[in-house]
Amino acid sequence: MQDTPESSGKQVSAADKAAPVSCTPLIGTAHGAGLSSALTFLFAVTCALAVATVYLAQPLLESMARELSLPASGIGLVVTATQAGYAAGLLFVVPLGDLLHRKTLILTQLLLSALALCIVGIAQRGSVLMGAMVLVGLMAVLIQVVVAYAAALAGPTQRGQAVGTVTSGVVLGILLARLVSGTLADLAGWRSVYFVSAALMASMALVLWRVLPTTAMPNVKTGYLALLRSMWQLLLTERTLRVRGTFALLIFAAFSVLWTAMVLPLSAPDLALSPTQIGLFGLAGVAGALAASRAGRLADQGKGNRTTGIALTLLTLSWLPSAFVHHSLLALILGVVLLDFAVQAVHVTNQSLIFAARPDAQSRLVGAYMCFYSLGSGLGAIAATYTYAQAGWLGVCLLGAAISAAGLLYWLGLQATAR
Numbered sequence: 001m002q003d004t005p006e007s008s009g010k011q012v013s014a015a016d017k018a019a020p021v022s023c024t025p026l027i028g029t030a031h032g033a034g035l036s037s038a039l040t041f042l043f044a045v046t047c048a049l050a051v052a053t054v055y056l057a058q059p060l061l062e063s064m065a066r067e068l069s070l071p072a073s074g075i076g077l078v079v080t081a082t083q084a085g086y087a088a089g090l091l092f093v094v095p096l097g098d099l100l101h102r103k104t105l106i107l108t109q110l111l112l113s114a115l116a117l118c119i120v121g122i123a124q125r126g127s128v129l130m131g132a133m134v135l136v137g138l139m140a141v142l143i144q145v146v147v148a149y150a151a152a153l154a155g156p157t158q159r160g161q162a163v164g165t166v167t168s169g170v171v172l173g174i175l176l177a178r179l180v181s182g183t184l185a186d187l188a189g190w191r192s193v194y195f196v197s198a199a200l201m202a203s204m205a206l207v208l209w210r211v212l213p214t215t216a217m218p219n220v221k222t223g224y225l226a227l228l229r230s231m232w233q234l235l236l237t238e239r240t241l242r243v244r245g246t247f248a249l250l251i252f253a254a255f256s257v258l259w260t261a262m263v264l265p266l267s268a269p270d271l272a273l274s275p276t277q278i279g280l281f282g283l284a285g286v287a288g289a290l291a292a293s294r295a296g297r298l299a300d301q302g303k304g305n306r307t308t309g310i311a312l313t314l315l316t317l318s319w320l321p322s323a324f325v326h327h328s329l330l331a332l333i334l335g336v337v338l339l340d341f342a343v344q345a346v347h348v349t350n351q352s353l354i355f356a357a358r359p360d361a362q363s364r365l366v367g368a369y370m371c372f373y374s375l376g377s378g379l380g381a382i383a384a385t386y387t388y389a390q391a392g393w394l395g396v397c398l399l400g401a402a403i404s405a406a407g408l409l410y411w412l413g414l415q416a417t418a419r
Helices: 037-055 058-068 077-092 094-098 102-122 126-140 142-153 159-188 190-211 224-237 239-261 263-267 275-300 304-317 329-357 359-418
Strands: none
Touching (some): 037 102, 077 094, 094 102, 094 142, 142 329, 224 359, 275 304
């Protein structure tokens, strides 16, 4: 099966044949055009540290509220402020990767992130905390800048593998953030979490300053405002972006439905799991990391479309064992593993294909693509809580299965159209 039903046929452009970049010897043997295994690993670690800054606060909200005398009903705004900053970063910061030296942009984001984390750590008022959290979220879009940079440095035959490996760092970063944050807070208080994170971001800036390759300025002859407008033009002209963005909206809506509502039956009186026990379900993120790496290699082999179909089938089936949570926690674990595996497989395949479609606009493409992700996640969270209140956990599973099936039907429709 050819991996082209949703593409415009422009899978390789002149940008793929650009002159190789020069790398410092510290990076090691090249993967493709200027990307080595060591540099790929550093990119994955950078993404893990960046995404962790978004999730560090989740186990700390009660401690923050108590120390800063914030109302319990309003402490959730800490998470909202971070997500608002992240959304703004997708629109206004990520596209800069097509305009500025990406090395300079990455180092600047790392240092500003370290500064924002320090401000969180010393905040004595809620207003200062919220403002710093917005900046934390704004700089966390470093993830998308790094992913686009990895795709640009890798050769066309290694692009999917590079994106998959770097994305696996994102998955593990989310997992480790929740585990490490609570533990460190128990040992030294919630502020220590942000000081340690700031130190790690500053240290990574120093490492990348030493080893990142020096590349030419992006070949984009336009101003910043015109660059932002071109994101919407890409949405109109690039069919691959629209199709893969639709997949992203659906899979992350399903993902958000599960993870938003799952805590409700698990903490209910008949199961009564503790927050720590519920948090251990996040270990399923390891499955997502494995899927991300494997899906990238399959995309490089021209099997991204087939991978998408198989993953969407698994995503739809994952809701069946999840529905039996009141009878077996093992069934729920199976459902969570299947769902996380499927979502990450489609996510990596999506990015590999949109990067191949327009190598000259990778930062803008990933910024536009992640807007679909944000929209799907937000809609899924709202729908999950409303559905649970109206129809319980079974209703949530039916909702998630319906969203997943919609993605599978959309994929099947693309195959029929291609034939």
